[in-house]
Amino acid sequence: DGGITQSPKYLFRKEGQNVTLSCEQNLNHDAMYWYRQDPGQGLRLIYYSQIVNDFQKGDIAEGYSVSREKKESFPLTVTSAQKNPTAFYLCASRTSGSDEQFFGPGTRLTVL
Amino acid sequence: GENVEQHPSTLSVQEGDSAVIKCTYSDSASNYFPWYKQELGKRPQLIIDIRSNVGEKKDQRIAVTLNKTAKHFSLHITETQPEDSAVYFCAASSTGSSNTGKLIFGQGTTLQVKP
Numbered sequence: 001d002g003g004i005t006q007s008p009k010y011l012f013r014k015e016g017q018n019v020t021l022s023c024e025q026n027l028n029h030d031a032m033y034w035y036r037q038d039p040g041q042g043l044r045l046i047y048y049s050q051i052v053n054d055f056q057k058g059d060i061a062e063g064y065s066v067s068r069e070k071k072e073s074f075p076l077t078v079t080s081a082q083k084n085p086t087a088f089y090l091c092a093s094r095t096s097g098s099d100e101q102f103f104g105p106g107t108r109l110t111v112l
Numbered sequence: 113g114e115n116v117e118q119h120p121s122t123l124s125v126q127e128g129d130s131a132v133i134k135c136t137y138s139d140s141a142s143n144y145f146p147w148y149k150q151e152l153g154k155r156p157q158l159i160i161d162i163r164s165n166v167g168e169k170k171d172q173r174i175a176v177t178l179n180k181t182a183k184h185f186s187l188h189i190t191e192t193q194p195e196d197s198a199v200y201f202c203a204a205s206s207t208g209s210s211n212t213g214k215l216i217f218g219q220g221t222t223l224q225v226k227p
Contacts, residue, residue: 031213042118042201042217043156050212058214090155094213099144099163099205101215103155 003027004104006091011109013078013085021076021107023091030096032074036060037088037106046089049074050096078109086111114139116204118218125192126226133221135202136184142204145185146215147176150199159200160187192225199223 004025013019023032031050035043045058049068063082068074074093078085088108092101115138125131137145143164148156162169162176162185169176173192178185189196199222203215 033213033215035217040121040219042116042203042219043215044217045214048212048214056212096211099207099211099213100146100158100161101213103157105155106153 004091004093004102006089006104006107008107009105011107013109013111015111016080018077018079019109021078021089021091021109023074023076023104024072025093025102025104026072027093027095027102028071029093029102030071031094032068033092033094033101034058034064034066034074034076035090035092037090043090046076085109114142114204114216116202116216116218118202118221120221121219122222122224124224124226127192127194129192131187131189131192131196131223131225133187133200133202133223134184135186135204135218136182137204137216138183139204139206139216140183141206142183142216144205144207145176145178146203146205147174147187148201148203150201150220152198156201189223192223194225194227197223197225 007022033048034046047066049055065077091104094101146161150156175188202218
């Protein structure tokens with residue numbers, strides 16, 4: 001799990017602003033995922049990508065966007081259209097030969 | 113849609129006792145069932161997983177059982193220790209030919225082990 005990094009650790013945003021969360025992995029994993037975690041709830045899938053230049057919506061994609069221009073990177077943009085963005089955001093990756101997902105340390109986003 | 117229900121939401125046990133957390137899933141195509149442990153403010157970490165071709169798996173003090181017919185699986189922790197205190201999540205995934213790796217998570221169980 002040390003091969004997945006997320007930045008920043010804490011992020012504060014004013015209403016109406018877009019922000020981008022970084023996720024980088026040096027594990028040579030093909031698939032990458034973004035999850036949102038709210039207090040008292042499980043992780044919910046926002047977007048995922050199985051290959052460079054391709055990604056799919058998860059269960060709660062509205063108000064979010066992603067890109068996958070490089071295998072190592074899968075940034076998540078939280079747009080102003082996301083009505084309640086305050087949450088803990090977790091990135092994960094997985095190699096195509098395994099089912100196990102490895103998580104990054106997370107970014108805690110707070111909207112002021 | 114796909115759904116995973118997890119119970120209980122909180123569990124408090126005395127050190128040395130056993131703890132059991134149960135999950136049920138709705139998608140009969142699910143065939144991979146991991147359990148994650150998450151300490152406060154940290155990332156989830158895989159502690160054990162099971163596939164549908166196996167009914168039980170054990171790793172030291174941790175075991176997982178799977179009942180495919182009833183579509184439920186459980187995490188068993190024996191001889192609990194204070195360092196077992198954390199939030200535990202179950203998840204389910206269908207690893208068929210497309211194998212997107214999409215995990216559906218339960219709501220989590222906060223386990224407190226009292227010394």
